[in-house]
Amino acid sequence: MSLLLGTTPDPTACTLPGDGPRVPFTVHPRYPEPAVEILHPSFAPLRVYSASVEQLHTGCRWAEGPVWFGDHRCLLWSDIPADRILRWDAASGRTSVFRAPAGHANGHVRDAQGRLVSCEHLGRRVTRTEQDGRITVLADAFEGRRLNSPNDIVCQRETGDLWFTDPTFGIHGWWEGEPAPAERPAAVYRIRAADGALECPIDDLAGPNGLAFSPDGRTLYVVDSRARPSRQVLAWDIDAQGRLTNRRVHIDADGPGALDGITVDVDGRLWCGWGSDGRDGADAAALDGVRCFDRDGRPIGHIHLPERCANLTFGGDRRNRLFMAASHSLYAIHVNTQGLP
Secondary structure: OOOOOOOOOOOOOOOOOOOOOOOOOOOOOOOOOOOEEEOOHHHHHHEOOOOOOEEEEEOOOOEEEEEEEOOOOEEEEEEOOOOEEEEEEOOOOOEEEEEOOOOOEEEEEEOOOOOEEEEEOOOOEEEEEOOOOOEEEEEOEEOOEEOOOOOOEEEOOOOOOEEEEEOOHHHOOOOOOOOOOOOOOOEEEEEOOOOOOEEEEEOOOOOEEEEEEOOOOOEEEEEEOOOOOOEEEEEEEEOOOOOEEEEEEEEEEOOOOEEEEEEEEOOOOEEEEEEOOOOOHHHHHHHOEEEEEOOOOOEEEEEEOOOOOOEEEEEOOOOOEEEEEEOOEEEEEEEOOOEOO
16 A cells, blocks of 8 residues: 655754654663563563663654554654654654644554554544545544544454544643543444444443454453553453453553553563553652563563653564653664564
């Protein structure tokens, strides 16, 4: 496919229009990377001894929603308050603006045809960027009522269906959208690939956020970031018709730290955006980064970052590079596993 992804930016440029705070960062001079913490011996084989955390870009106001385009060797991600989608080019290592304004876009995914699909706070909608650059609205209302602020989105590989979360985060104020009353409960929706119909299989979560499928497509994971008394990753069995059963708690993140976006590797481990929620006291900075959980929901590793990580994805030529959108910056590190194709 040939989605219009812009051109390589001027290599002499050091800032972009709309840049926010820039976070100083220094690559650690020695191996192994001390930012990679092994919480359980099973994480040790996933650490690449001679791989460091790298800061690919800084200057965002709130970085979110990374998605990899292997056919263009680039990454797109959102800077929600700055109302833009940014593009990092793997060949040049440079960042440019892919789209601005961008509807205060948040999460992104590629559909079964490789097109960009985006969650937009401002329009309270999910859109698809066609190969010629036109924007098609896929969903903006359910049963006659507007969506809240679509947040994160995944494509079900077996069917091509699109699943997205719709909390109220983007209608709380002007920072990530615009203030408005909620017309629907926070929910998880499914857009059927066969006919474009919109369904609402989950509408009883406090704050549905990141979501992902297991490698075999038989389990749906959803972060409930406002769950009480603890923040959780919930899991459902999913059948060939998209029906959900056997709801359960997969990760009970009771205690310090907060969950956000998630992604899954080929062996079913969950890699979770992690960080302080503002209530964690003096040790809050030590929580920032990515927490990895095994298939049983046990924490096994942590990648420490100088900023809270909101969302993440695997990419690179071999799908073994973890890209992490964290507050003001985009980070990356190579690991000894792969994301789902």
